[in-house]
Amino acid sequence: MELYGKNAVIRPFTAMQRSGRFVHSYIIIGEHGVGKRTSALYAACMLLCDNKCACGECVQCKRVLKNEHPDLRIVERSKKSYSVDDVREVVTDSFTSPNDCDRKIYLFTDCDGWSDAAQAALLKTTEDPTESVYYIFTGERLSSFLGTLISRSMVINIESASKDECTAALISMYPEKEEQELRDVSASFCGNIGRCREYLDGNEKLMENVQRIKKLNSAVSAGDEYACSAVLSQITADRTELSAFLGMFTACVRDSIVIKNGRNDLIGCDEQGSRKMSVLPLSRLISIYDNIMDISRACDLNCNAAAAAAVLSGRLV
Numbered sequence: 001m002e003l004y005g006k007n008a009v010i011r012p013f014t015a016m017q018r019s020g021r022f023v024h025s026y027i028i029i030g031e032h033g034v035g036k037r038t039s040a041l042y043a044a045c046m047l048l049c050d051n052k053c054a055c056g057e058c059v060q061c062k063r064v065l066k067n068e069h070p071d072l073r074i075v076e077r078s079k080k081s082y083s084v085d086d087v088r089e090v091v092t093d094s095f096t097s098p099n100d101c102d103r104k105i106y107l108f109t110d111c112d113g114w115s116d117a118a119q120a121a122l123l124k125t126t127e128d129p130t131e132s133v134y135y136i137f138t139g140e141r142l143s144s145f146l147g148t149l150i151s152r153s154m155v156i157n158i159e160s161a162s163k164d165e166c167t168a169a170l171i172s173m174y175p176e177k178e179e180q181e182l183r184d185v186s187a188s189f190c191g192n193i194g195r196c197r198e199y200l201d202g203n204e205k206l207m208e209n210v211q212r213i214k215k216l217n218s219a220v221s222a223g224d225e226y227a228c229s230a231v232l233s234q235i236t237a238d239r240t241e242l243s244a245f246l247g248m249f250t251a252c253v254r255d256s257i258v259i260k261n262g263r264n265d266l267i268g269c270d271e272q273g274s275r276k277m278s279v280l281p282l283s284r285l286i287s288i289y290d291n292i293m294d295i296s297r298a299c300d301l302n303c304n305a306a307a308a309a310a311v312l313s314g315r316l317v
C-alpha cells in the first residue's frame with residue numbers, strides 16, 4: 001500500500017506488527033486533506049492483512065481498500081455528528097465475533113463535534129476491549145476527544161507529506177498532467193495531498209480561495225485597506241471557511257518573514273505575493289501574523305465570521 005510521508009502511522013504499526021501486540025484504540029489527528037482516512041485504512045490493513053504488512057495485494061487488503069471488508073466497519077452517523085445511539089449500537093455489535101478474520105475494526109471518521117455523551121458510551125469498551133475488537137477515530141483536533149478516551153488510545157498526528165513526496169504521489173495519480181504543474185500545486189498546498197487532489201479535480205472553492213489569497217497578499221503589500229476588506233468580505237459564509245482561508249493566508253505571511261530572514265523553505269500558496277510582502281518592515285509582518293492568529297483563535301471559538309473578517313481587514317494595513 002502506497003502511503004506518502006506518513007511515518008507517523010507507519011512506524012508505530014510496523015513496531016506493533018513486529019511485537020505481535022496491537023493497541024486496541026487509535027485517534028488519528030490531522031488537518032483536512034492530510035490523509036487521515038488513508039492512514040486509518042492503512043492501519044486497518046495492518047490489522048487484517050494476510051501477509052501482516054498492509055501489502056495492498058492480499059484478499060484482506062484489497063477488500064479493505066475497496067471498503068468491502070466485513071470486519072472493517074466505517075461507522076455511519078445518524079445525525080451531523082455521531083449520536084449516543086450510533087455509539088451504543090456499535091458497542092453492542094462489538095460483542096459478536098469477526099466474520100472472516102480474527103480481528104474486527106470500527107472506524108469513526110471526522111469525529112469533531114461529537115458529544116461527550118457519545119464518547120462516554122465508548123469508555124467501558126475502550127478501557128477493557130474484547131480481544132478481537134479495535135477502534136480507530138479520526139478528527140482535526142485532539143480537543144474534540146475526551147481526556148479519558150485519549151488516555152486509552154494511541155494518538156497519531158498526521159502531517160502533510162514533504163512537497164517532493166506530495167509531487168511524487170500526484171505524478172502517480174495524474175500521469176496525464178505536466179510535472180511542473182503538479183510541483184506548483186504541491187507547493188501551493190504545502191504537501192497536503194488531499195487538498196491538491198481537490199484542486200486538481202476542480203474544487204472551485206479552493207481554486208477561488210487561492211486567487212483571493214493572491215489578491216489579499218497584493219493588497220497588504222500595497223497597504224490598501226479597501227482592497228483587503230473587499231477580499232475578506234467575500235469569505236464570511238461560515239467560521240470553518242474563514243478558518244481554512246486564514247490558514248492559507250498565515251502560511252503566506254509566514255513565508256514573507258522567512259524570505260526576509262534570507263531563507264527559502266516556503267509553505268504558502270503564493271510565493272510571488274510573499275516575496276512582495278517581504279519588503280514590509282519585520283515588525284509590521286509580525287503584527288499582521290499575530291492579528292491573523294487572534295482571529296483564527298476566535299474562529300475556533302464561536303465568533304461571527306463576518307464580524308471577524310471585518311475586524312481583521314482593519315488590522316492588516
Ligand SMILES: [Zn+2]
Pocket residue numbers: 045049050051052053054055056057058059060061062
Ligand atoms: Zn495484505
